[in-house]
Amino acid sequence: MPEAKRIDGKAFAEGLVNRITRAVAELQARHGLKPGLAVVIVGEDPASQIYVRNKGERTEASGMRSDTHRLPAETSQDQLLDLIADLNADPGIHGILVQLPLPDHIDSSAVLGAIDPDKDVDGFHVVNAGRLAVGLPGLVPCTPLGSVMLLKDQMGDLTGLNAVIVGRSNIVGKPMAQLLLAESCTVTVAHSRTRDLPALTRTADILVAAVGRPEMIKGDWIKPGATVIDVGINRVPSADPEKAAQGKTRVVGDVAYAEAVAVAGAITPVPGGVGPMTIACLLMNTYTAACRSAGLDPALPDA
Numbered sequence: 610m611p612e613a614k615r616i617d618g619k620a621f622a623e624g625l626v627n628r629i630t631r632a633v634a635e636l637q638a639r640h641g642l643k644p645g646l647a648v649v650i651v652g653e654d655p656a657s658q659i660y661v662r663n664k665g666e667r668t669e670a671s672g673m674r675s676d677t678h679r680l681p682a683e684t685s686q687d688q689l690l691d692l693i694a695d696l697n698a699d700p701g702i703h704g705i706l707v708q709l710p711l712p713d714h715i716d717s718s719a720v721l722g723a724i725d726p727d728k729d730v731d732g733f734h735v736v737n738a739g740r741l742a743v744g745l746p747g748l749v750p751c752t753p754l755g756s757v758m759l760l761k762d763q764m765g766d767l768t769g770l771n772a773v774i775v776g777r778s779n780i781v782g783k784p785m786a787q788l789l790l791a792e793s794c795t796v797t798v799a800h801s802r803t804r805d806l807p808a809l810t811r812t813a814d815i816l817v818a819a820v821g822r823p824e825m826i827k828g829d830w831i832k833p834g835a836t837v838i839d840v841g842i843n844r845v846p847s848a849d850p851e852k853a854a855q856g857k858t859r860v861v862g863d864v865a866y867a868e869a870v871a872v873a874g875a876i877t878p879v880p881g882g883v884g885p886m887t888i889a890c891l892l893m894n895t896y897t898a899a900c901r902s903a904g905l906d907p908a909l910p911d912a
């Protein structure tokens with residue numbers, strides 16, 4: 610078996626962001642419309658602060674407006690809902706993202722449910738989950754959307770392929786199942802109560818790992834030649850014991866990459882796989898929402 614192809618999500622995302630950037634310039638020139646994204650973060654979690662800063666920089670680099678609202682950890686749910694009502698009513702804002710997780714005293718589903726579904730660029734509102742489930746146009750969660758773009762680029766038509774998704778979250782596993790079903794895959798969603806998971810994953814032509822457990826999926830759980838999408842982003846101690854002792858960390862996926870690469874046909878690395886696609890799809894969803902708000906076609910120019 611030759612070594613698996615490494616699916617370069619970072620390069621694919623750069624190409625997608627280039628197309629979005631050109632489309633944004635054209636939208637501005639022809640229609641005087643500048644897409645606007647509002648990102649809301651509550652509290653001081655350092656990892657979240659880094660993601661939010663990255664999102665803001667990427668949004669502005671693509672020619673869109675980016676507003677970041679940093680609220681203290683003790684912000685009340687009512688104060689957060691008031692901000693969302695203002696953003697819903699702001700005609701210059703086409704996309705709203707509330708960074709998760711929220712502090713424990715705030716009910717996330719109440720907050721996500723308060724976002725105008727047509728501005729819900731995360732695709733987490735129940736209305737968008739429903740639209741996806743019945744095949745209506747809506748906004749699709751960024752990580753599954755980006756993952757399916759990589760799969761189609763890699764494999765072409767996915768019709769009839771066996772897809773196994775490990776993880777049943779509302780933000781990745783469930784929407785991923787809907788998207789692959791729409792591509793006419795035979796979809797199985799596995800989770801922590803699934804019996805004999807390795808036997809099931811070995812049936813997968815497409816294996817999606819979205820469990821949040823570092824390197825849980827082993828090489829011998831993978832069907833030879835399968836395409837593996839690793840959604841996990843797990844921070845673990847450095848492999849070097851001396852560096853680990855100094856508190857140094859590294860990022861690994863939900864798949865044991867070194868084993869998997871010897872068995873799979875193609876695999877996304879972590880980092881540099883699905884993560885960059887998530888951000889690119891956030892920009893795409895913001896552009897899509899802005900176009901739809903003006904009754905315009907959100908199709909992107911070719912590469």
Ligand SMILES: Nc1nc(=O)c2c([nH]1)NC[C@@H]1CN(c3ccc(C(=O)N[C@@H](CCC(=O)O)C(=O)O)cc3)C=[N+]21
Nearest residue numbers: 706707708709710731860880881882883884885887888
């Ligand atoms: N409402 C909401 N929407 C989100 O989409 C959301 C969120 N909350 N909360 C936090 C998570 C995390 N997240 C990431 C996106 C991209 C990378 C990414 O691009 N990672 C790079 C670098 C990884 C590294 O080295 O740290 C990579 O995988 O190559 C990572 C993490 C979006 N999230």
Ligand SMILES: [Mg+2]
Nearest residue numbers: 776777778800
């Ligand atoms: Mg789960």
